[in-house]
Amino acid sequence: MSTATRHSLADLLVIMARLRDPERGCPWDLQQDFSTIAPYTIEEAYEVADAIDRKDWNELRDELGDLLLQVVFHSQMAQEQGLFDFDDVAHAISEKMLRRHPHVFGDVSYADVEAQKRAWEEIKNAERAAKGAAHDDSVLAGVSHGQPEWQRAQKLQQRAATVGFDWPDHRPVIGKLHEELAEVAAEFEAGADPARLEDEIGDVLFVAVNLARHAKVDFARALKHANAKFERRFRRMEQLAAGEGKPLASQGLTEQEALWQQAKAEER
Secondary structure: OOOOOOOOHHHHHHHHHHHOOOOOOOHHHHHOOHHHHHHHHHHHHHHHHHHHHHOOHHHHHHHHHHHHHHHHHHHHHHHHOOOOOHHHHHHHHHHHHHHHOHHHHOOOOOOOHHHHHHHHHHHHHHHHHHOOOOOOOOOOOOOOOOOOHHHHHHHHHHHHHOOOOOOOOHHHHHHHHHHHHHHHHHHHHOOOOHHHHHHHHHHHHHHHHHHHHHOOOOHHHHHHHHHHHHHHHHHHHHHHHHHOOOOHHHOOHHHHHHHHHHHHHHOO
16 A cells, blocks of 8 residues: 555545636636536446446546546535535435435334335435425336436336336337337338437337346446447457458458458357
8 A cells, every 4th residue: 555645535625626716726627517527427437337347446446536526526616606515415415325224224124125125215205295396196206317318218117117017028028129120110111201210219229128127137238248249349350351451441341241250250
C-alpha cells in the first residue's frame, strides 16, 4: 500500500468545491450543469459493470472512484443552487435503506424472498404517496423512465407478471418473436415506411427482452457477449485478409463471408 497521504471523502468534497470555484476553478468544470454531467454518470456506471465483468479489481477501484465523483459533482452543483448538499444525499439514502429493510433494522419478518420483494414494492408505493405524487394504482406505477429502454421493458414485463399477465414458458414467446419478425418483413414488402418499421422493430426487441427474461438470461450481458463475439471475429477477418495481402475493404461480400466463416470455425 502506498505510503502517500490517503485522501478521504471529505478531501474529495473539498477538491470538487475548488474545481467549481468561480474565481480559481477549472473552466471546464465551471461550464457543466446537471444535464451535461448526466451522460458521464451513466457512462461511469457502465464502466463499473465492465470492470466487474472482467474481474479487474484494480480497475473496479478506479471506476468506483469515477462513479463517486459523479455523485459529488451533482451534489456540489446542487449545493451551489441551494437545493441540497452531499450530506443530504447520504442522509436520504441511509433513511431509505433503514425504511426499506424493516426485517433487518426492525422487528418485521418475511416468509421468503418473494414476500420481501412484495413488501419492498409496497414500501416504495407508500413513499411515493408520502411525497404527494399523483395517485397511480397501476401495477406498472413507478417503473422509471430514466433507465435504458431494454431494462424498462424488462421491469414492465415483470410487473405485469405479478398479476398473471405473462406467458407460461418460453415456447409461446418464441412463437410471438416469429410473428413479430414476420410483421417486420411485411412492412419491408409494403414499402418500408420508417414509422411503421420503427414500431414493428420495437415489438421485436420487446419480445426479445421477454424471451431473455423467461430464459433467466441477463439481456444486457447477452448483448455484450454478442458484441464481443462480433468484434473478435471481425478483427480476425481483418487479420486473415491482411495475411492474404488483400485488405478487407477491397473484398466483395462473398469473400468477406468466407473469411467470417473461417474466423468462426477457428473458435470451435
